[in-house]
Amino acid sequence: MSHSFNSESASLPVVPRHYLFPFALVTSLFALWGFANDVTNPLVKAFQEIFQISTAESAWVQTAFYGGYATMAIPAALIIRKFSFKTGIILGLALYAIGALLFIPASMNMQFSLFLIALYVLTFGLAFLETSANPYILSMGPEETATRRLNLAQAFNPIGSLTGMLVASQFILPNLQVAEFRDHEMATHPEYATMLPSEVDTLVTKSLKDYSETEPIAHAKMQSHDLGIVRIPYVVIALVVLGVLLTFAVSKMPNTGHSHDTIHLSQVLRNLAHFRYLGGVVAQAFYVGAQIMCWTFIIHYGMTLLGLSAAQAQRYNIVAMVIFLTSRFVCTFFLKYISPGLLLGILAIGGMLLTLGTIFLQGFAGLYCLVAISACMSLMFPTIYGIALDGLTADDAKLGSAGLIFAIVGGALMPRLQGQMIDMDPFTIGGTTLESMRASFVLPLICFFVVAVYGFLTARTPRYSGPSVGSS
Template sequence: MKEEGFATAVQPDIQETSAPVVPKEYRLYFGLLVTCFALWGLLNNMTDNLVPSFAKIFMIKAVDSSLVQVAFYGAYAVLALPAAFIIKRYSYRVGVLVGLGFYMVGAFGYIPAAILQSYNLFLVSIFVLAGGLSVLETTCNPFVLSLGDESTSVRRLNFAQAFNPLGSMAGLFLAKYVILSHLNPATLEDRLAMTPDQLAAVRDVELFWVCVPYVGLILIAFIIWCAFFRSKLNDKDAGEEMTVKEALSRLIHLPRYAFGVVTQFFYVGVQIAVWTWTIKYVMANLHVIESEAANFYIYSSLQLLSRLLIAPSQCL
């Protein structure tokens, strides 16, 4: 009787471990979601480089150029909770459609911002774009977990998240070779000495290359959007039903959650501050141009990525 009981207890574990990580019917959508993980990693790190770029293009102070990050991460602060409500009320698929839709609208906004040479319009476009990434990031993590057996959900998520730092590195290289390398070497004094027509011509070229990667990625986003729009996935969040007030009340009364949010706020804040000012710091101390200073950003990111891959426990 004991042996039979033991065999019965072990059997479910054997069945769980034999489940495929990604079932065949979900592989296409899983691949598209993996692309989304890479996409927002790419755009996060590429946007860091807009701070020194806009400071030079629009001849503004560092504190004013840092509004790029206020607009970008301010969108995350504003739209993360609405994103959760969207996927709770409708589905993960709708969350992906909304997130990609906001991204495409924001990226398209770069075009009139460049034509009008308007820094404020760029900030609005960045806010809309980042809002889409916020919705996308909030949606894709639980979406990936839902695409298959629960016993393999963590493996699916780990695999998908591995593409986020790869996208981040791609964003750094795009920023260096597409945006920063096409900045005119003219200094602030040189630009102040230009005529309005000369300065406008220089800005036209620089802002064109700012737009290229953001607008170019719209094609990839549109392909993913069409695939999910045509899909018939029944992916509604199956979690416990509760009102917004009940959910917030439950979270607030969890000390670990509350302190975790505070810790994450300061951690991300410090991280973004360091990455944002790395290029300007290198430029000020080594007297090099933006594209050359970006090498130090890339080297430091590669070092961090290698530590995560080789000895992840050292980075915890």
């Protein structure tokens, strides 16, 4: 599965004609897990207000969501290696649908912990899908165009993400009664107009907590309504996923790169023990952490620092995703002329500069910088993935893929750390006092630095020369 960058690769087909249908079918999965990712991100803020919990506690949503990837990545890879990519995809779709349907008992029982279990099971399915789909796409054509092919498939991931964001923005957030409560508080306290947004957010949150204590029955009714709103998109996507599962079950899919050889785990581990792969796992963990932090806390940033409503702040998340989608196609084009490692390093430097703007620029300028980071993130996941698996056989790539999917655990750990920072008092950096919300973005800054180092180093090192195809 070698896919080095050279001038001749530009003339090779990215997707050969005989792979067009299976490529399109597998590419649809990228949109499906994109939807799950980004209809879930706004739930961090929604659950914080519905259940009256802290930012750090609400970030358990991301811990459960991305923790499911970490739990199931390696078991998924072993099953896929033993059977086939198609088997992994069907199992993944089944678990995805089960997890989404678990939102029904979770919402009826009004238990935050049950929602976490539902998300955890749902992402068991996503782990199967990502562990299957990424190397499957890499194997559908010339080795020289594999990274470009994966970037093309990944370009459809933001379409699903954008759909999830639109559902959250247009259907979930505006229809929550907790949002109506915030609007009512703002309307009945005209003095809030002269106060800092962060001060207003604190006062409104306190009023909501007081309401839950003084009017427990009315508050419980509000919770029930809001959790019912949250439930509906997950039930709908479960039905869509079951339809896609049926399509895969009846479709003939190519069995590319599969062998029935016995897995020699020690040999596979030796094949993976090189800088491009191990460094790629580390870089992927930091990248995913940065991505989830930036997208999860756009809503918090807008509400806390600029006084926006949740629905208004979510619109900036949508703008970020549109930028991400556009940049993905643009950067995929540039990969014809620039090596993946070099482009990755350049984009990571851009991400660092924009993160500094997010921290230090006041007003909407800081929010614009936060939104613009998405342009730099667009290429990172598939490019790290492609570089890390460069030179591996198809079978080794199946297990190697597990490490890169396990690296998504960065999205489980880092948002919770950022949530803990957000819950703290203001920070003083270089003599300047910053709100904890701003200061917390030092974590994505560190993440982009790690990605930049990996990108520039791989651009200067030769590609991995692995064992011949068919070795075990």
